[in-house]
Amino acid sequence: AQSVAQPEDQVNVAEGNPLTVKCTYSVSGNPYLFWYVQYPNRGLQFLLKYITGDNLVKGSYGFEAEFNKSQTSFHLKKPSALVSDSALYFCAVRDDNYGQNFVFGPGTRLSVLP
């Protein structure tokens, strides 16, 4: 079975500081990993994904994520946070041994303080 953990319910960071939103996963096969962002009263927007290749993936709005196979992690990062980055962030995984559906983490609320 596949699973996704986001160990922090809430992350607070000051504007201009770097931010990290953590994600760890468990799969039986090769993982396909995704990050999504959700603003209030909106659907989820795709940020980036890791399929294969370079462990550092760059995505929308200046976000990037680092795939670490040994630590089974896929942390989302941004060098300089903006107040407008405040939102709910979801990590998701798809397992090539269980390729039917996506499994989403519980979400992490990011608050960027001015």
Add this chain to the structure above:
Amino acid sequence: EADIYQTPRYLVIGTGKKITLECSQTMGHDKMYWYQQDPGMELHLIHYSYGVNSTEKGDLSSESTVSRIRTEHFPLTLESARPSHTSQYLCASSEYQGIISGNTIYFGEGSWLTVV
């Protein structure tokens, strides 16, 4: 931008009413999904479809039903709404190329349902 559309965005209805939430996508995706999400909470998969005439139940039991008569259309119906059905319903779609696929899932803007 994902071309997936949900209507209505917001709906308030009385207990016992029948409602249908509409979802359409113009990306030609075979696979479509419905998720239920309470405000700020995790997503729960309630239905999905591999293509026309395919419907499957998701991980969370739901009293709703779905149909897939056309590739682009995946409506969700509640025959008799109850206050416990109050939630946000998110429609999504992705390409389906068999078991091994890293295709992205794209979401609509959601339909907020309140049953009074």
